Amino acid sequence: MLERALFLAVAIPTAVVAAQGPDATAQPDAPRREVLMHRLLHDCGSCHGMTMKGGLGPPLLPDALADKDSEGLAGIVLEGVPGTPMPPWKTELTQEEALWLVERLKQGLTP
Amino acid sequence: MRWLVVIASLLLPAPLRAESRGTGDLGIVVERADGAVQIVETSSMTTLARVDGLGDLSHAAAVFSRDGRYAFVFGRDGGLSKIDLLDQRVADRIVQAGNSIGGAISSDGRLVAVANYEPGGVKVFDTATLGLVVDIRSTEIGEGKRAKVVGLEDTGGDRFAFSLYDTGDIWTVDLADPAVPVIQRFFDVGDQPYDALVMPDGHYYLAGLFGEDGIVLLDLWDPKARPRRILDGYGRGEEPLPVYKMPHLEGWAAAGDQVVLPAVGRYEVLIVDRRSWEETARIAVHGQPVFAVARPDGRQVWVNFAHPDNGVVQVIDLVTREIVETLEPGAAVLHMEFTPRGEQVWVSARDSNEVVVYDTETFEVLARLPARSPSGIFFTARANRIGY
Numbered sequence: 001m002l003e004r005a006l007f008l009a010v011a012i013p014t015a016v017v018a019a020q021g022p023d024a025t026a027q028p029d030a031p032r033r034e035v036l037m038h039r040l041l042h043d044c045g046s047c048h049g050m051t052m053k054g055g056l057g058p059p060l061l062p063d064a065l066a067d068k069d070s071e072g073l074a075g076i077v078l079e080g081v082p083g084t085p086m087p088p089w090k091t092e093l094t095q096e097e098a099l100w101l102v103e104r105l106k107q108g109l110t111p
Numbered sequence: 112m113r114w115l116v117v118i119a120s121l122l123l124p125a126p127l128r129a130e131s132r133g134t135g136d137l138g139i140v141v142e143r144a145d146g147a148v149q150i151v152e153t154s155s156m157t158t159l160a161r162v163d164g165l166g167d168l169s170h171a172a173a174v175f176s177r178d179g180r181y182a183f184v185f186g187r188d189g190g191l192s193k194i195d196l197l198d199q200r201v202a203d204r205i206v207q208a209g210n211s212i213g214g215a216i217s218s219d220g221r222l223v224a225v226a227n228y229e230p231g232g233v234k235v236f237d238t239a240t241l242g243l244v245v246d247i248r249s250t251e252i253g254e255g256k257r258a259k260v261v262g263l264e265d266t267g268g269d270r271f272a273f274s275l276y277d278t279g280d281i282w283t284v285d286l287a288d289p290a291v292p293v294i295q296r297f298f299d300v301g302d303q304p305y306d307a308l309v310m311p312d313g314h315y316y317l318a319g320l321f322g323e324d325g326i327v328l329l330d331l332w333d334p335k336a337r338p339r340r341i342l343d344g345y346g347r348g349e350e351p352l353p354v355y356k357m358p359h360l361e362g363w364a365a366a367g368d369q370v371v372l373p374a375v376g377r378y379e380v381l382i383v384d385r386r387s388w389e390e391t392a393r394i395a396v397h398g399q400p401v402f403a404v405a406r407p408d409g410r411q412v413w414v415n416f417a418h419p420d421n422g423v424v425q426v427i428d429l430v431t432r433e434i435v436e437t438l439e440p441g442a443a444v445l446h447m448e449f450t451p452r453g454e455q456v457w458v459s460a461r462d463s464n465e466v467v468v469y470d471t472e473t474f475e476v477l478a479r480l481p482a483r484s485p486s487g488i489f490f491t492a493r494a495n496r497i498g499y
Contacts, residue, residue, distance in 0.1 A: 038462075041144065042144075042169075042443070042461065042462075042484070043355070043356075043418060045169045046169065046170060046356060046357075047357075049167060049169055049187050049188070049210070050143065050144065050167050050168075050169035050187065051167050051187075051188065053167070053187075053188065053209070053210060054210055054228070054229065055169075055170065055187060055210060055212070055228060056212075056228070056259065056261075056276065056305070056357070080353060083322070085303075085305070085321055085354060085357060087353035087354055087355050088353050092419075
């Protein structure tokens with residue numbers, strides 16, 4: 001019973017935020033965005049290249065990602081790809097953050 | 112007359128005006144995000160110059176001409192840049208592929224070889240002109256792609272060895288006559304070789320496997336030798352952890368009869384006897400090791416770690432096989448390089464934007480040099496070592 005009460009206490013504020021529209025949850029705040037972009041360049045860049053042209057890992061340029069489902073790509077980021085060097089990042093990133101990173105990649109990193 | 116000389120010297124560009132000097136205490140620090148390198152000197156621990164315009168330097172590496180004057184910097188984007196450490200400028204630069212991962216230089220200094228992911232293979236260039244000498248294409252793997260080349264090492268003379276990530280091969284090539292490359296191919300020797308090293312005497316080539324626990328060993332002194340497996344299944348029964356950064360094997364420490372290897376996906380380094388190739392010890396360390404590099408005398412091994420433990424460096428005493436020091440040089444430690452005799456080690460802390468210099472006897476910080484996202488550090492003493 002106590003567990004359920006706690007669950008509700010947690011769930012309700014989330015529902016309220018979600019009700020404000022997808023943007024309210026989909027956007028990490030500015031300092032976190034800076035951290036995420038740094039991680040993208042340096043940690044993802046170790047295998048995918050700092051310009052995302054690829055390396056041991058495949059290219060993550062807009063052309064390569066355009067026809068791929070963002071949710072699916074975020075799932076790869078979070079869960080990794082077994083049998084390859086792609087590790088799961090779910091201990092480091094939330095679903096929203098993974099989606100945000102996928103969208104950045106789809107837009108292209110260089111202006 | 113003396114005034115005329117002074118005036119004339121003031122008119123010369125700055126680098127040429129500098130007094131003549133040797134290069135034995137010089138090196139470069141890669142500033143990966145800026146496509147630049149710093150030229151540094153270790154005698155008084157200072158930065159001499161900054162050279163930029165080198166492209167994508169994520170995962171950049173370098174080798175040196177045998178006179179220690181030029182650094183050949185391998186960029187991620189296929190760039191091969193020849194840096195003049197004395198004139199402090201780019202002497203020559205080509206973009207030789209779409210995607211690359213380091214290289215090697217022949218013992219006579221004539222040939223510089225680059226490992227390419229895209230298009231997969233090894234290209235070998237004349238160090239004097241950067242003209243293409245040999246183009247070795249790796250195995251086709253479908254969709255017009257060829258296998259990615261990793262772990263390219265010079266193995267003495269004009270010989271090189273490398274591994275093919277996608278097909279699990281080890282190839283060797285002898286370029287004594289560059290017009291007639293002698294290539295030996297060993298197919299499918301292990302799952303996903305990801306990096307390799309050659310022992311300092313050029314006798315053995317060892318390729319680390321990502322796809323399985325084990326190492327592939329090739330005896331380069333025996334022309335009939337075939338690659339064989341060592342440390343097979345060293346992590347058997349244990350679930351490996353996610354690997355947030357691949358270990359790097361060029362720095363695999365070879366110290367006397369002991370070889371120290373990072374265990375993939377584990378918080379351990381393995382110590383292996385280089386006569387029997389059996390594991391003799393495991394040392395529990397702070398995180399997943401990335402580099403395990405021996406001080407040139409082989410007494411100590413310095414280890415850095417993958418994210419999220421990459422703010423720490425540990426020092427192992429190879430005599431007692433104990434961790435004697437745990438240091439926190441800064442955020443995101445990427446690389447360590449010893450001075451030629453090992454009295455100092457230079458450590459790059461990427462997210463602290465600093466290179467930290469330690470005394471390897473007292474572990475005191477001797478200097479901190481500002482650098483922008485520093486990654487690889489390479490000193491000219493590499494010019495005199497096989498496999499560096």
